[in-house]
Amino acid sequence: MRNVITYSAKNLQSQNSFNVSTMKAAMNPNKALWEKGDFTRIAQGMRESGEALVQTLGITKGLKVLDLGCGDGTTALPAAKLGADVLGVDIAGNLVDAGKKRAKEHGLANCRFQEGDATNLQGLADHSFDLVLSVFGAMFAPKPFDVAREMVRVTRPGGRIVMGNWIPNDPTLVAQILRISSAYTPPPPEGFISPMTWGVESHVVERFAAAGVSSDKISLARDTFTFNYPSPPAALLGEFRKYYGPTMNAFEAAEKSGRATDLQNELELLFIRQNQSTRKEATCIPATFLRVTVMH
Numbered sequence: 001m002r003n004v005i006t007y008s009a010k011n012l013q014s015q016n017s018f019n020v021s022t023m024k025a026a027m028n029p030n031k032a033l034w035e036k037g038d039f040t041r042i043a044q045g046m047r048e049s050g051e052a053l054v055q056t057l058g059i060t061k062g063l064k065v066l067d068l069g070c071g072d073g074t075t076a077l078p079a080a081k082l083g084a085d086v087l088g089v090d091i092a093g094n095l096v097d098a099g100k101k102r103a104k105e106h107g108l109a110n111c112r113f114q115e116g117d118a119t120n121l122q123g124l125a126d127h128s129f130d131l132v133l134s135v136f137g138a139m140f141a142p143k144p145f146d147v148a149r150e151m152v153r154v155t156r157p158g159g160r161i162v163m164g165n166w167i168p169n170d171p172t173l174v175a176q177i178l179r180i181s182s183a184y185t186p187p188p189p190e191g192f193i194s195p196m197t198w199g200v201e202s203h204v205v206e207r208f209a210a211a212g213v214s215s216d217k218i219s220l221a222r223d224t225f226t227f228n229y230p231s232p233p234a235a236l237l238g239e240f241r242k243y244y245g246p247t248m249n250a251f252e253a254a255e256k257s258g259r260a261t262d263l264q265n266e267l268e269l270l271f272i273r274q275n276q277s278t279r280k281e282a283t284c285i286p287a288t289f290l291r292v293t294v295m296h
Ligand SMILES: C[S@@+](CC[C@H](N)C(=O)[O-])C[C@H]1O[C@@H](n2cnc3c(N)ncnc32)[C@H](O)[C@@H]1O
Pocket: 030, 034, 035, 039, 043, 046, 050, 068, 069, 070, 071, 072, 073, 074, 075, 089, 090, 091, 092, 095, 116, 117, 118, 119, 134, 135, 136, 137, 138, 140, 141, 142
């Protein structure tokens, strides 16, 4: 029953398409996973929700913002457009380059990007940011307790941390992609902690508590991110299959076991069912996430 996943860290290990084929790579497997694809292809359909989320953050001119696991700047660029002084940090070199290019194209000198690992933000001073933002970013780093500690360390007293995390077992798109994919991939190595555990409220509270933040400083809410794409759902799935590291890994494993067509069919059905676009040639899929706000 590998598809039956409860809210425990142990069982969440079965959502393993994040790491399996890349664990063998000599380099950091977490970095290899995200450099393997091209997340820009997926992020293009996430820009509107990224902007909408940033609009709710009360960003003012000169606010020092760290966007952790920033990708190519879906939230970093809108924050900079509102006048914040933004540093985007990401483990994937290709996405850091893409972010720099996009910031330049938008004329945003106040939006910088650099490579870095959310588990160890060496080089970033204690208490140096007013807002640490991480939308579906830091959740993908291993060692979640280190990640929480680092986010708290670089946030100034009186500052905020805002995370967006996908929720395990949620019926909407991303959780379901990962649930389906897990049935086609081998079990993860011993000790692997699923990124999806960041979508479980008790784990979030526990991790920030270990970093010295009491639970009354943490608020948790469900929110929605919408994937918009100018072609039908099967074409959007095609983008995930070709460019989204976790889905690429699932298809690689499924091809080895001769089950790639089954995986394709299962995912295609999911994308079609979740599509809410009223236009035949377009895709619009809302997905639920856990919004975490920590007052430091
Ligand atoms: C799903 S993408 C989201 C990107 C971006 N926040 C967005 O909303 O478009 C996950 C991002 O987290 C980054 N990431 C994964 N592990 C990381 C780590 N240990 N440190 C920093 N970034 C990491 C990946 O490279 C990738 O850009």
